[in-house]
Amino acid sequence: MIDSILILAAGKGKRLGELTRITPKPLLKIGENDMTILDRLIHQCAREFPQIPVHINISHLADSFLRHFSSKNADATPKFLFEQRALGPARTLQEFQKLGFHKTLVIHGDLVLADIEFTNLALRVKNSNYQIIASHLRPLLKARSRVNSENTRVTFIEEFEVDNRKYYTEQVVSVCSGIYTIFAKSIDGYQSKIHEPLAPNLLNYSVQNQETYEFFWNDWRFAVDSPEIYSKAKEKILWLT
């Protein structure tokens, strides 16, 4: 079972252009009642893991997060981790676990996840003592990474060079969903660099040191990394509500 949840929200969201000039990506509105991507994630976490503290790391436009949470009930407010200069997900996670957390559910702050799938993932997280990498299927040509596994046990994460991808066919592969459990002991000793992402190096180091299994994300899931995907995610949520 995990002892902490870390939502990564310190990035600049440059790929969304004007949309994220004054609003951090996790604070883009996604549902009714002005609900944001981040609110949705926090609600999902609170529902499935009511006793587990939720931390959000902030840096870029950090004061926007304070303004956003200023009108909320203190009970619904997570804890914050402020970085004066953004450290990058790998370093942030390592520093976070030094605060005394050992088993962390890490969620990228731009994810819009299907409720039913989040519940299924949570069930698996609650009943396991191994690491989990949530992944989904995608045509190889559109993948930047591939999760290699043997009988769902993850062996390594492969990252593709953009130039090499043209040689691949439209074969469907499994790629990271941006949501993982990572145990402190599995990355103890890892030398992270500033601005380093979690995949592939930290995740590969981690799967070598701790039993890690894939959780297949079968239903819909959006990583809001372009204005088009943001529109699609909004449509989906509005349709559901």
Added chain:
Amino acid sequence: MALPPTIGVFLDADGVLWPDRGAGEVINGLGEAVSRLTEFTEALGPRDYFRIVIITNQTLAARGDVGYFKFRSKVREVFNSLIKLNLIDSFEVCYHHPLSKKIFLRRKNCRCRKPAPGMILKIIRRYKLNPERCVLIGDRITDIAAGQAAGINTKILINNARAFEVNKGRQGSAHLEDLLEFSLCENLLESVAVIKELKKSD
């Protein structure tokens, strides 16, 4: 039966005890501080259970913009009044500044000016407090950094539009380079709920 260990409560002054209207507001802050601290201590519960201490950088005097001795005497008067009313136990004030006009106040690497943890560590030693059972309440990220450098587990940021501003003379501080953890509250009274969580662990 042994008494439960004391909880140390460290309070910043500007923006916590009175609105942040700029440096030097302490001179006019007594009435507001009495009102906020009365409300706060009543909500906290038994007063004996807590050591409440004010820790504050007084930048106006530190920079040399006002007469130091007269200002310090006024600050002491205000905080001593709060002690007499049993609203706080003690106070620590830093009058140093790296760019002070007054040579005797000019310090480049002062150990007490927040975000350095000197004032907090002094109080922890004085009252033999356990940092893990202390709470820091401030309205600037420099307050949070000082609390974290002192090993305080529970840090509360009072929501403030200028929370992440770092004044000239504090930039580049090693204490601000850490991953700084805090809970967010709207005001001093709201922070009581967070402190009570700590009390529950007894």
